[in-house]
Amino acid sequence: PGQRSLYAAVNPIAEECFRDCKFEISEALLDEVVIDAEPWIDFWRDNYAFVASRVATGLRMVLEKVGKTALPLPAFLRACETAKLPLTGPGLVGLAVMAFQEVKVAFRERLKPHAHLNEYELTAADCHVVRDNFTYQKFDEFTFPSGDLQLAAKSHDAILRGEYRWIVSELHPAAATLHHCMYWSCPNHDALSRALQLSTCDKPFFHFGFFAADFTAHTTVRIFDALPQQAVFASxxxxxPRWRSVPPARAEVFIDDEGDVALRANGEYLGSFARNWIIPLGFHPFQFGLTPHTPRLRCGRVIVQRRAWTVSIEEMGAGNFSGLSRDLILGVERLRAAKDLPRFVYIRPTEKALRRTGAEGRDKDTIRRVGNHRNATRARRSLVARSRRPSHLRVTHIDRPAMKLMKSVAIGNSDERTRPRGTGILPVGDADSRKSAGETPTGPTNKLSVPRFPK
Known part of the structure; x- marks a missing residue:
């Protein structure tokens, strides 16, 4: 009870996921994301540095409380446990979550004047909200993101005509490209390692025993294989035996000249607790919602956040919503008419619901604690049954107190499994056309490392 479990691998699922589809996409097309979405990427990087500064402050307080400026690693971890800040559990992530809440408050204030719009194009000033409102130590290493990308268009020909838009589904730390499934399928490990070395500015980093419940087969990060000279095992x-290792008793936690809390052994710098790839767990997903409506956010032709509505269960009205009931169908239709909701949506819990799951709570972990699983499944079946192509509707989670409906962009095609293999570039889904949504398959999601290196 109280532990995250969705990715705990207790229910093995076997599915063939390897397909030789010969998918290709040009570098020029990908570069559009980096160029147009640069303000949003800068926002993510500024937030990263700010959150890291707050994490470092929290760790310095632990050292100050015990009256030390340096401690052996095991003693420091025990001191953090005593301070209710378990670093091998959610301690670092919890500090990051609290810092990210400050950024959310500031950015929402900038969005409020535009809350009535269907779509809002962000300005550079909007995306500079962190650097303009907070004081923090700035740095580059580890702050370069990778992105989950989608390409929204009515057809392949539409892309060739330039009639498409990019969607940044999520931003992750660059280490997400080292998830086992992607590292295993990467055709050039050396090139990937060189790119990651640049994104870390050749800084070392260490593993000290932190473990998240979703570190299972497909999400295990292959950092020791990709960056053997920088990664240090201090757990x-x-x-x-092939890894570069340091016994924890020989490693010392100390405060460096910039006020960061770091690790060293025999005088050699081994990396930082705050400036690493762990703390982004505290600001993922990188999304900002208003109640009851948030406009679609874009930078140029890149959508960086989908349009969203927050809906309470009371707005569905009274009735029997069990199974595929008449009341449920009518309630959903009334809701769509009142709020002008699109037919195909993502459903996810609100941030208030997520906060009830603890420091590491994210939307994929919430349904078993917040929602009624049986009713959620029934509602999903009911909604899917109304769609001509059920897989166009992706219901992520349903939270009984409130549901957040995310505008559907490039939703999956139910005919994907029957598409011939080796057919070249895959077609992609339409972002906004309700009429053509039933005919538009989705493009694949790709990881894109987005470094902007210091001069």
């Missing part, structure tokens, strides 16, 4: 568990 009490047994490491691979």
């Amino acid at each position: 009490p568990q047994r490491g691979n």
Whole structure:
């Protein structure tokens, strides 16, 4: 109870996911994301540095409380446990979550004048909200993101005519490109390693025993394989003999000249607790919602956040919503008419619901605690049954107190499994056309490393 479990691998699922589709996309097309979405990427990087500064402040307070400026690693971890800040659990992530809430408040204030719009194009000033409103130590290493991308268009020919828009579904730390499934399928490990070295500015980093419940087969990060010269294993568990390792008792936690809390051994700098790839767990997903409506946000032709509505269960009206009931169908239709909701949507819990799941709570972990699983499944079946192509509707989670409906962009095609293999570039889905939504398959999601290196 109280532990995250969705990615705990307790229910093995076997599915063939390897397909030789010969998908290709030009570098020029991908560069459009980096160029147009640069303000949003800068926003993510500024937030990263700000959150890291707050995490470092929290860790310095632990050292100050015990009256030390340096401690052996095991003693420091025990001091953090005593301070109710378990670093091998949600301690670092919890500090990051609290810092990110400050950024959310500031950015929402900038969005409020535009809340009535269907779509709003962000300005550079909007995306500079962190650097303009907070004081923090700025740095570059580890702040370069990778992105989950989608391409929204009515057809392949529409893309060739320039009739498309990019969607940044999510931003992740660059280490997301080292998830086992992607590292395993990467055709050029050396090139990937060189790119990651640049994104870290060649800074070392260390594993000290932090473990998240979703570190399973497909999300295990292959950092020791990709960056063997930078990655240091400083955990009490047994490491691979090929890894560069330091016994925890010989590692010392200290405060460096910039006020950051870092690790060293025999005078050698081994990396930072705050300036690493762990703390982005505290600001993922990088999304900002207003109640009851948030406009679609874009930078140039790149959509960086989908349009969203927050809906309470009371707005569905009274009735019997069990199974595929008449009341449920009518309630959904009344809601769509009142709020002008599109037919195909994502459903996810509100931030208030997520906060009830703890520091590491994210939308994929919430349904089992917040929602009624049986009713959620029934509602999903009911909504899917109304769609001509059920897989166009992706219901992520349903939270009984409130549901957040995300505008559907490039939703999956139910005919994808029957598409011939090796057919070249895959067609992609339409972002906004309700009429053509039933005929538009989705483009694949790709990881894109987006470095902007210091001069």
